[in-house]
Amino acid sequence: MRSVVLTKGVPDFREGQVSFDEDGHLERGKTPTVMNPNDKYALRAALQTKVRNEGQVSLMSMGPPGYMEVLQEGMADVYADDLYLLSDREMGAADTWATAMTAATGIHNLEESPDLVFAGFKTADGETGHTGPQTDWCLDMPLITHVISLDVDEDEETVRAKRLVEGDVEEIETVEAPMPAFIVTDAEFEPTYHRAEHRLKHKDLRDATEDRADEFGEYLDDDTDKDPMDWDRFTMWNHEDLNLDPDYIGLDGSPTIVAGVDPIPKAPSEREATDIDPDDDSDMEQVVEELTPYAAGD
Amino acid sequence: MVEIDPTEHEIADLGPKIKDIEDADELREMLALEEDGEDRVPVKTLIEDRIEKLEADDEEVDPDEIELAELTVADLANLVRDIEDVDVLEDLLDREKAGKDRKTAKDRIESQIEAITGGDDEGGEELEYVPPEEKHPDLDHPTADKQWVEGLDGGEYRDMWVYCETQHGELIDVSREMLGKARELMDEYNEEYDESEKVVAVLIGDDVADLTDEVAAYGADQILYHEDPRLERFTHKAYTEAFVDMARAGGQLAAEGMEDVDWKEYDEPRYTVFPATNNGRDLSALVQGELDSGLASDCSGLYIENAMISNPAKTGVPGDSKEFERILHMKRPDFSGFEYSTILCIDKPFRDFHPQGASVIPGSFEIPEADEEREAEVIEHEMDLPEEWLAVEVTDYDALDSGVDLTGHDVVVAMGRGIGTSPTEGIELGLDLVEAFDDAAFGLSRGVITSSYSFEGHVEQYIGEDRQIGESGQVVEPDVYIAAGISGAIQHKVGMDEADTIIAINTDPDADIRGFSDYYIQGDLFEVLPRLIRAVEDGDLATAVAEASDD
Numbered sequence: 001m002r003s004v005v006l007t008k009g010v011p012d013f014r015e016g017q018v019s020f021d022e023d024g025h026l027e028r029g030k031t032p033t034v035m036n037p038n039d040k041y042a043l044r045a046a047l048q049t050k051v052r053n054e055g056q057v058s059l060m061s062m063g064p065p066g067y068m069e070v071l072q073e074g075m076a077d078v079y080a081d082d083l084y085l086l087s088d089r090e091m092g093a094a095d096t097w098a099t100a101m102t103a104a105t106g107i108h109n110l111e112e113s114p115d116l117v118f119a120g121f122k123t124a125d126g127e128t129g130h131t132g133p134q135t136d137w138c139l140d141m142p143l144i145t146h147v148i149s150l151d152v153d154e155d156e157e158t159v160r161a162k163r164l165v166e167g168d169v170e171e172i173e174t175v176e177a178p179m180p181a182f183i184v185t186d187a188e189f190e191p192t193y194h195r196a197e198h199r200l201k202h203k204d205l206r207d208a209t210e211d212r213a214d215e216f217g218e219y220l221d222d223d224t225d226k227d228p229m230d231w232d233r234f235t236m237w238n239h240e241d242l243n244l245d246p247d248y249i250g251l252d253g254s255p256t257i258v259a260g261v262d263p264i265p266k267a268p269s270e271r272e273a274t275d276i277d278p279d280d281d282s283d284m285e286q287v288v289e290e291l292t293p294y295a296a297g298d
Numbered sequence: 299m300v301e302i303d304p305t306e307h308e309i310a311d312l313g314p315k316i317k318d319i320e321d322a323d324e325l326r327e328m329l330a331l332e333e334d335g336e337d338r339v340p341v342k343t344l345i346e347d348r349i350e351k352l353e354a355d356d357e358e359v360d361p362d363e364i365e366l367a368e369l370t371v372a373d374l375a376n377l378v379r380d381i382e383d384v385d386v387l388e389d390l391l392d393r394e395k396a397g398k399d400r401k402t403a404k405d406r407i408e409s410q411i412e413a414i415t416g417g418d419d420e421g422g423e424e425l426e427y428v429p430p431e432e433k434h435p436d437l438d439h440p441t442a443d444k445q446w447v448e449g450l451d452g453g454e455y456r457d458m459w460v461y462c463e464t465q466h467g468e469l470i471d472v473s474r475e476m477l478g479k480a481r482e483l484m485d486e487y488n489e490e491y492d493e494s495e496k497v498v499a500v501l502i503g504d505d506v507a508d509l510t511d512e513v514a515a516y517g518a519d520q521i522l523y524h525e526d527p528r529l530e531r532f533t534h535k536a537y538t539e540a541f542v543d544m545a546r547a548g549g550q551l552a553a554e555g556m557e558d559v560d561w562k563e564y565d566e567p568r569y570t571v572f573p574a575t576n577n578g579r580d581l582s583a584l585v586q587g588e589l590d591s592g593l594a595s596d597c598s599g600l601y602i603e604n605a606m607i608s609n610p611a612k613t614g615v616p617g618d619s620k621e622f623e624r625i626l627h628m629k630r631p632d633f634s635g636f637e638y639s640t641i642l643c644i645d646k647p648f649r650d651f652h653p654q655g656a657s658v659i660p661g662s663f664e665i666p667e668a669d670e671e672r673e674a675e676v677i678e679h680e681m682d683l684p685e686e687w688l689a690v691e692v693t694d695y696d697a698l699d700s701g702v703d704l705t706g707h708d709v710v711v712a713m714g715r716g717i718g719t720s721p722t723e724g725i726e727l728g729l730d731l732v733e734a735f736d737d738a739a740f741g742l743s744r745g746v747i748t749s750s751y752s753f754e755g756h757v758e759q760y761i762g763e764d765r766q767i768g769e770s771g772q773v774v775e776p777d778v779y780i781a782a783g784i785s786g787a788i789q790h791k792v793g794m795d796e797a798d799t800i801i802a803i804n805t806d807p808d809a810d811i812r813g814f815s816d817y818y819i820q821g822d823l824f825e826v827l828p829r830l831i832r833a834v835e836d837g838d839l840a841t842a843v844a845e846a847s848d849d
Contacts, residue, residue, distance in 0.1 A: 097586070127596065128596075137584050170697070251609075251611050261637050273813070291801075291834050294735045294737070295835070
């Protein structure tokens with residue numbers, strides 16, 4: 001089994017991490033980069049496959065050299081064997097279609113073509129949910145999206161998955177597809193490890209990859225004179241390595257542009273709030289009076 | 299005396315005529331004539347709108363007078379857009395530099411100056427197409443030759459296509475909402491651009507022919523449907539191929555082996571709209587990719603107008619601005635709900651990015667009133683779908699009844715990013731408070747769901763979109779709504795504003811939620827919630843306080 005997981009770095013949207021300018025616009029430069037939270041589910045799906053079905057997992061991302069740290073974080077999470085970064089000025093500011101072409105070319109460029117490609121649903125910054133399906137379209141593999149559980153049958157060369165369907169009624173579907181296949185995980189994805197041997201294997205892999213990620217960390221550390229490019233498990237490709245025409249990638253290759261960004265308007269106030277000091281018992285009593293009628297009975 | 303007596307004209311002729319009248323008094327006279335004569339409501343609206351527009355123009359601020367420092371960059375951008383005089387703009391620029399010297403503000407003014415002065419050199423240089431082999435001789439397989447780029451250059455585009463998603467043989471609500479919005483957009487479009495372009499509905503599935511009357515009643519002019527028993531359930535490849543085949547039928551592509559049809563003469567749709575559901579969003583991405591174009595997902599606002607663009611990737615010439623006509627402006631909440639972005643899908647030189655695509659958040663637009671009398675042209679699309687397009691097989695499906703229903707409860711306790719310092723404990727406290735009530739539900743703000751908090755296993759099951767309250771989640775109207783650590787973005791307000799009593803707990807004295815709360819407890823939820831839990835459990839605060847001090 002050979003798997004590739006696609007991941008992306010995004011601004012850390014946790015409270016206190018996000019920085020806005022005086023007009024209320026997000027300041028990307030000042031907001032730290034972390035791995036896209038939804039990608040963790042793709043990592044878990046790939047990890048489950050690696051533990052249950054053996055094989056190799058590669059982690060691939062497109063972005064500035066700073067994303068090497070995101071890859072390092074992912075390496076420990078998915079127990080990845082090797083890391084790939086598609087990085088080039090020409091690839092910058094790409095929308096989903098230009099990103100999909102680049103990612104698909106990156107996957108084509110691997111020595112061995114994967115049996116499974118995994119991607120998360122949407123990124124916390126762009127939030128389109130398009131890049132996974134569009135990358136799949138370029139690769140022309142059977143596509144299963146919104147996957148919440150996955151079983152791989154290596155002998156039959158098929159995957160079986162449960163996926164979520166939305167509409168007026170929410171549904172859960174079971175689908176089967178031949179491999180190679182492209183899997184987009186949902187945030188509800190749950191890995192399952194039924195057998196004791198899988199749980200043991202899980203632990204062994206974790207120990208091994210933690211060491212591996214630490215090793216990469218030494219290469220990323222500015223205080224050592226090691227160059228990440230020299231690490232045998234890391235590969236960086238630019239547009240020339242991938243034979244990508246700059247007119248088809250990055251900003252130049254993107255059909256869409258962002259014409260304007262407005263801060264979300266503040267909700268107009270329509271209620272007159274009574275200020276409550278939590279340390280003032282008579283203040284708090286007012287709140288409690290509102291609540292006690294709904295208290296659970298004995 | 300007025301030049302045009304409206305009572306002597308049909309409504310359709312009046313639109314363009316009225317648009318050219320610059321004198322509000324003349325328009326008032328026309329309005330009087332119409333009221334005395336035919337008294338048609340649409341005609342009166344037309345005239346009144348024109349009067350309003352003229353007078354609004356007059357009220358415009360004088361750029362020389364305004365105090366730049368008091369304007370936000372967004373307001374400044376709006377102001378600058380209407381100024382055509384370079385001297386005035388340069389004066390503004392100097393004043394901004396001398397004042398707050400905001401980079402974004404200066405950019406806006408400079409790009410407007412560029413737009414005006416750049417326009418003078420127009421026609422000087424014609425862009426010339428350079429084949430990728432010549433442009434990038436170092437690359438041996440230009441991307442244009444890759445199998446996934448099948449775009450057009452200089453194509454003809456018309457109409458707004460709406461993918462009407464179905465479930466079990468019925469339209470889902472968002473399909474009706476999109477048809478209503480598309481009708482409204484294209485009516486305005488046809489008036490503005492003096493066109494007669496259509497709303498085209500696309501139905502794909504098993505037994506979808508039965509839905510054509512309903513789709514017509516919601517506003518479609520033309521309905522394309524593709525039926526196949528194997529398409530009972532959505533499947534990515536086959537649905538995409540069927541949609542794309544319709545989109546490419548007729549037009550210049552007919553000459554290149556695509557089917558020639560009598561129901562379509564243009565090359566590809568001008569606009570496409572899809573529902574932002576799991577399957578609808580996937581389909582939108584695949585269709586737009588196959589047609590080598592772009593799209594914005596999860597939009598909550600759409601409008602069509604011309605756009606002045608200075609991005610050299612689109613104009614082909616750095617420094618120039620170019621007006622692109624009939625652009626679908628797609629507004630969407632972005633960056634995990636921190637901002638609204640407006641996305642445009644715009645052609646570039648020698649490569650068209652059409653159709654301009656969007657997916658729409660269910661519930662963003664109203665379901666229009668059905669007009670049972672409306673008729674539409676119905677066309678059955680026929681195409682053989684090879685088995686390999688159906689390689690992903692749906693073997694089973696079930697309605698998901700484990701979905702969490704937050705509506706219909708006495709109390710809703712909702713948690714926001716205020717739990718950040720100790721996410722698991724925050725969730726535990728919220729759940730404990732829910733337990734203390736007879737009938738309460740546990741909800742979350744979007745921020746908690748999109749964050750990268752790591753939760754411990756036992757609370758993780760409570761973190762998911764099925765508990766989200768707000769614009770893209772559930773809308774609740776409990777007797778009491780308790781918002782702990784929620785700052786109160788407008789999308790959240792939409793989901794809870796109908797609650798009878800709103801109690802907010804927040805450390806920030808000025809959080810937005812203060813403006814729509816009845817009680818505002820300024821404090822740390824990790825301290826306030828335990829007290830509330832005890833108070834509700836014990837029935838009054840005094841015992842709770844006493845017990846707390848006993849601990």
